[in-house]
Amino acid sequence: MNEVVELLKSHRSIRRFTDQDVDEKVLMEIIHAARHSATSSFLQAYSVIRVRDKEKKEKLSVYCGDQKHIRQAPVFLVFCADLHKLSRACDIQNKEMSKGYTEQLILASVDTAIWGQSFLLAAESIGLGGVYVGGIRNNPDKVTKLLQLPEQVYPVFGMSLGYPDQDPQVKPRMPLPLVYKEEVYGSENDEELLEAYDRTFQEYLRNRQHNPREETWTATVAEKLSKESRPHMKQYLQNQGFNIK
Numbered sequence: 365m366n367e368v369v370e371l372l373k374s375h376r377s378i379r380r381f382t383d384q385d386v387d388e389k390v391l392m393e394i395i396h397a398a399r400h401s402a403t404s405s406f407l408q409a410y411s412v413i414r415v416r417d418k419e420k421k422e423k424l425s426v427y428c429g430d431q432k433h434i435r436q437a438p439v440f441l442v443f444c445a446d447l448h449k450l451s452r453a454c455d456i457q458n459k460e461m462s463k464g465y466t467e468q469l470i471l472a473s474v475d476t477a478i479w480g481q482s483f484l485l486a487a488e489s490i491g492l493g494g495v496y497v498g499g500i501r502n503n504p505d506k507v508t509k510l511l512q513l514p515e516q517v518y519p520v521f522g523m524s525l526g527y528p529d530q531d532p533q534v535k536p537r538m539p540l541p542l543v544y545k546e547e548v549y550g551s552e553n554d555e556e557l558l559e560a561y562d563r564t565f566q567e568y569l570r571n572r573q574h575n576p577r578e579e580t581w582t583a584t585v586a587e588k589l590s591k592e593s594r595p596h597m598k599q600y601l602q603n604q605g606f607n608i609k
Contacts, residue, residue, distance in 0.1 A: 378493030464608030
């Protein structure tokens, strides 16, 4: 198979980085490549903010749950869903943007996710590594204030990026029938497949080089999803002009 496919299959989250900086020209080349990602109706409803300031990175690290790789990584980026500039585009045409629709929130979030994945894939193709930081949504109000995000912009995820100083194993993914369906959503064998995946995942955790432990995949899912999941996001998004109608 070709190099792109093999690269996708070898993805790992990298949380430890060497002291080597990322050359500015290299970073800009990756950003320019990611700008060519697919985007709904060519709206390009995203933006990315690079945070260099050590004090800001320290604050973001705390806001995100004290994730030290944010402080250590040579590059930290915040990927934002951005409808603000689209509102400005409507102003230029003397038309009022109809704001607050849930579909607009979905559209901008999907655009941002595609752009982020293209960025990371391009980065990995030249030897860089990174990790998505969903913790950027732990304290979205504080992040918004720190980065001076206007209305109609919200931080979807962060990303720590640099040259890897670790070589983690690739995590085994779900059995294909759980994620790939034909014609209809068939789920008759899901429980059996999940039990088999539990055994595979447990074996991986038991034998991995770093932080081995005894746990199944369904146990990790149940532990996470049986708790509240950032309930503040609904009000925050509404305050930012999203998800109102």
